[in-house]
Amino acid sequence: xxxxxxxxxxxxxxxxxxxxxxxxxxxxxxxxxxxxxxxxxxxxxxxxxxxxxxxxxxxxxxxxxxxxxxxxxxxxxxxxxxxxxxxxxxxxxxxxxxxxxxxxxxxxxxxxxxxxxxxxxxxxxxxxxxxxxxxxxxxxxxxxxxxxxxxxxxxxxxxxxxxxxxxxxxxxxxxxxxxxxxxxxxxxxxxxxxxxxxxxxxxxxxxxxxxxxxxxxxxxxxxxxxxxxxxxxxxxxxxxxxxxxxxxxxxxxxxxxxxxxxxxxxxxxxxxxxxxxxxxxxxxxxxxxxxxxxxxxxxxxxxxxxxxxxxxxxxxxxxxxxxxxxxxxxxxxxxxxxxxxxxxxxxxxxxxxxxxxxxxxxxxxxxxxxxxxxxx
Ligand code: SF4
Ligand code: SF4
Numbered sequence: 131x132x133x134x135x136x137x138x139x140x141x142x143x144x145x146x147x148x149x150x151x152x153x154x155x156x157x158x159x160x161x162x163x164x165x166x167x168x169x170x171x172x173x174x175x176x177x178x179x180x181x182x183x184x185x186x187x188x189x190x191x192x193x194x195x196x197x198x199x200x201x202x203x204x205x206x207x208x209x210x211x212x213x214x215x216x217x218x219x220x221x222x223x224x225x226x227x228x229x230x231x232x233x234x235x236x237x238x239x240x241x242x243x244x245x246x247x248x249x250x251x252x253x254x255x256x257x258x259x260x261x262x263x264x265x266x267x268x269x270x271x272x273x274x275x276x277x278x279x280x281x282x283x284x285x286x287x288x289x290x291x292x293x294x295x296x297x298x299x300x301x302x303x304x305x306x307x308x309x310x311x312x313x314x315x316x317x318x319x320x321x322x323x324x325x326x327x328x329x330x331x332x333x334x335x336x337x338x339x340x341x342x343x344x345x346x347x348x349x350x351x352x353x354x355x356x357x358x359x360x361x362x363x364x365x366x367x368x369x370x371x372x373x374x375x376x377x378x379x380x381x382x383x384x385x386x387x388x389x390x391x392x393x394x395x396x397x398x399x400x401x402x403x404x405x406x407x408x409x410x411x412x413x414x415x416x417x418x419x420x421x422x423x424x425x426x427x428x429x430x431x432x433x434x435x436x437x438x439x440x441x442x443x444x445x446x447x448x449x450x451x452x453x454x455x456x457x458x459x460x461x462x463x464x465x466x467x468x469x470x471x472x473x474x475x476x477x478x479x480x481x482x483x484x485x486x487x488x489x490x491x492x493x494x495x496x497x498x499x500x501x502x503x504x505x506x
Contacts, residue, residue: 142269143176145202147193147219149184149209149238160243161254165208168258172265176200185215190222197226204232206268208261210239229273231341236264240382241394245473252390259357259393266349274340277324277398279317283307285336286314292328292337301328326402330441342398350395351407355414358492363483365392366411366419367476370400373424376466386473389480392420399423400461405445408459412449415492418458418483422475425463455486 146169148162162180169175177196181189184207196202205223209215220230242260246253279292279300288311293301300321303313315337317328329337329344338344351366358364369375375396381388397403400423408419421442446456462475 142174142204143200143202144172144174144204144206144265144268145177145193145196145200146175146179147184147189147205147207147209148178148180149189149207150180150182159247159250159253160238161250161257164254165238165257165261169261174204174265174269176202184209185218190218193219194222194226197223197228203228204268204271205234206264207233207235208238209235210237231274232268232271234264234268234271236260237379237382240379244382244385245378245388246390247385248387249390255359255362256390256393259354262357263350263353263393263395266353267346270343270345270349271341272343276319277339277341278319278322279324279326279328280338280340281315281317282336282338283314285334287311287334287336288313288315289333290315291331291333292317295331296328298323298325325399326397327399330402330404339402342402344404347395347397347402348404348407348410351411354393354395355411355416358415360492363391363480364415364417364489365476365480365483366416367392367394368400368403368407368419368421369394369396370402370423371396371398373466374400374422374462374464374472377464377469377472380466380469381473384469386469388473389477391480392476401441405441408442408445409448409452412454412458412489413452413491415489416458417486417489417492418460418479420476420479421459421461422464422472423461425465454489454491457482457486458489 148166150162166178166180169178177200179192179196183189193205205219205228207216207219216233216235220233223233224230238257242253242257246256288303288306290303292315293303298321300318300323302316302318304316306312306314324339326339326342329339354366369378378394400421403421408421411419442461445459449456449459460479464471464475
């Protein structure tokens with residue numbers, strides 16, 4: 131099956147590094163050949179390497195040589211859980227002049243090979259989709275020195291909502307240098323924790339994050355929507371990095387079997403997920419969206435999940451009014467040390483979606499342009 135979405139040639143040169151992970155048996159049944167064939171369709175991929183053990187010193191030296199020899203400007207790793215070795219690859223890439231946030235990873239081992247070992251075909255199809263989403267993410271990434279909130283000062287209306295929702299004291303309201311309103315928002319990069327709750331609270335969409343930006347996250351949603359499978363259940367899972375995504379990695383490490391008919395997007399906090407993205411996904415044909423974050427009092431960012439909880443209740447109501455069953459959207463709280471809970475939540479959600487049947491909007495080619503307009 132060819133990639134059906136648009137693959138614009140952005141002129142970027144991406145180095146892609148697969149780890150076949152000969153140090154564990156988790157990847158034994160994974161179809162690396164198919165993913166490599168698919169990756170070659172992307173014009174931005176300048177180098178592909180398949181390493182038996184990417185975390186060895188030889189592979190890191192190979193990466194450094196490639197950056198120099200092929201003038202690579204972005205690196206995508208198809209390896210194990212990002213928390214294990216991503217930092218080493220980022221450090222090596224920084225030494226060679228690539229910004230650390232232009233280096234990212236797709237988790238082949240725990241979140242594809244291990245959890246879908248009983249369904250190699252499902253894993254193969256999912257790997258292609260996750261790869262396309264990872265490419266959408268890395269190609270839209272911009273160099274940065276830290277993850278923090280930013281504001282388009284020329285469009286801030288001074289409503290103070292971001293100032294109110296930020297419980298880290300990272301936002302001050304300062305005099306408007308353009309003289310349009312009395313005060314405008316001014317996030318302090320040093321105090322910002324990077325949760326993104328302010329960004330999704332801004333009523334006029336003039337906030338963003340330096341890393342894991344709106345463009346990067348929504349780009350992954352778009353990539354998912356371009357590759358919906360008419361003959362399968364298409365569930366989209368948003369998982370916060372610190373809780374649900376860690377639980378997902380742990381589920382892989384334990385080899386817990388999980389239904390492959392879902393695609394995952396990692397965000398730093400569940401409060402970073404824009405309700406518009408959920409509505410966009412279901413109105414364009416996703417069979418359901420599952421949002422996963424840490425349990426109350428467990429949120430890495432203290433209260434990001436509480437914001438999510440109150441905001442997302444409205445989504446169900448809206449979906450019911452749109453003629454979509456609100457049950458197609460669910461929020462689940464899973465802590466990092468609860469891999470069984472993660473597996474249960476995902477498996478149950480997909481099973482329930484199958485009982486609901488396909489999204490009735492799937493065949494309608496529904497547009498979601500009103501949200502796009504509002505964002506401009
Ligand atoms: S991203 Fe989070 S910590 Fe940073 S300014 Fe926004 S709400 Fe505050
Ligand atoms: S929520 Fe948006 S519009 Fe309101 S003060 Fe903050 S940045 Fe400005």
